[in-house]
Amino acid sequence: MKFGLFGGAVLAAALITSNVALAETRVTYKSAKSTSSYYQMAVQIAEAMKKGSNGDIILTVEESQGSVQNVKEVAARTGNYVFTTPPVLVKLAQKGKAMFEGKTNPKYDEIRALFPIPSLTMHFVMRADSDVKTFDDLAGKKLLIGKGSFGAREGAKYIKLFGLEGKVNIANVELGSSVAALKNKQIDGFVTAGSYPAPNVIEAAASTPITLISLTDAQVKETKRTKLMIPSGTYQGVDVATETTSLPVVAYTTTQMDDATAYELTKTYWTQKAEMGESHPWWNAVSGAMLANVYGKLHPGALKYYDEAGIEVPDALR
Template sequence: MTFMKTVGTAAAAALLMTAAASAETRITYKSAKAGSSYFQMAVQIAEAMKAGTDGDIAVTVEESQGSVQNVMEVRARGADYVFTTPPALVGLAQGGKAMFEGKGDPAFDDIRALFPIPSLTMHFVMSEASGATSFADMEGKTILLGSGSFGATEGEKYLGLFGLEGKVNIADSELSNAVNALKNGQIDGFVTAGSFPAPNVIEAAASTPVNVLSLTDEQIGMSKRTRLTIPAGTYTGQDEDITTTSLPVVAYSTTKMDDETAYTLTKIYWETREKMAQDAAWWAGVSADMLSNITTRIHPGAIRYYEEIGAPLADEHM
């Protein structure tokens, strides 16, 4: 009897340990290249989830080569997959268009949004010495665009849209050299895209007087991007709001994720956003109003949280 009781107790203890271990929810969060601001955001989110759930949710951050890859991996991933991408790419994947042409998959229809994260924000940074305070003033100036990034591609597009193609000298250098080149007078300005406040713009503004250009309403319309306001005082010497464009970025999962997990992820994200902003200012620009940037359906678990707080939801989110 004693032996059977001991075995029974051991079995019960093992069962409890197994249950405790299985109580931990593991999430894979795939965002961007290591070293990028978006990878840093992913690390912050992982830490917030661990702290906010007392370790019940463990988030592993995975490096990514880009948003298209993040979407494509939905086809082979399970319920633990969270990834970031611009909302437009989800629409293209679900429609089998552009880079997803001929690569359609039913799994794309199961993608559901969780929450918006800081947008890719366009910055056109000109030295005060250049005298450039508008896009027209960029004519004849030397601009560094960099290469291979969203900012470089978008910046080149804007030069064409705004009548500056062939009228601006494009510096042959990497964006990583922009701040030193601007400070030394080798260039008149540079174009960069990232969450604001952008670290390289902070550095540039702190080392030499700069003007970050605003776009007109007409220019924003021509760009077909989302309007974004960078509040006055964001950068050294910035006395007025900057009106620019942005590419929204959102964290997504799929219908494979259970509602409770999606609810908890969304709840913890919003409840710790202000704390994260104390460590990295880019979180301060995120608000529930950015749900309007989501153009496809939101996960039912996330919807539950948004309804609890009275956040604005649209028909296409349901």
């Protein structure tokens, strides 16, 4: 069979196209609701992966209704499935507890960690003229905690935990109204959970002087959450460090992902993180030390990168 010049050119082009397609690694990244900061982070990671790998890694971001759904989808997903979740949900899934009771699946044991992303950080934001410095000072104050979110649940939990139930006037409005309500002195403060620096807290600090309530070590221990320090100067006018709590969030995959892909994903994430932080400061809060918050085992490909980079890995993750 003779191709001629034209046929040979077509064949060569087809082979080149085929090689490009084979070189491209496609990954599904299951994130959060499209309106959340974590979906924004997913888009930023997708852009960073494409840039950092010269187009060899293509992340397709999928919206999610939450972390529980992300974990449950492990049972049905194949291939390069990456998802974000607080590590505690991986623990519950593997042990068949809480929302996973009676719904265990052997595929949950195949979950492996890649890298930490910004934590959900609790903020108790107060107007500076409210004179609230500690939780005890909240008695008699009007506080907006929102509805249905992690921050709203944690805020209500802390109010009860620290003996303030019935002593704090809870504003019955949505969190989206918090900045305007604070500025107009309709509330004394609001509670929000987001990776710092949180956009709504930045906005609040720009419109009115604020302070942040700092927890004591004993209070942090009582919440059973992870301690986190928000550095001084993170928010306008807040020139002291704030001790608060956080819910770590980690990007996981499964053993179906090959070691080379896991290695490249992890390496590209960390090498692009500084650049991401230049335009989106919440990435600056992420460090290798946050591996201490991971539950389960690291993917062998990710572990290879951490060992090469000299990032300390807890023995339990190996």
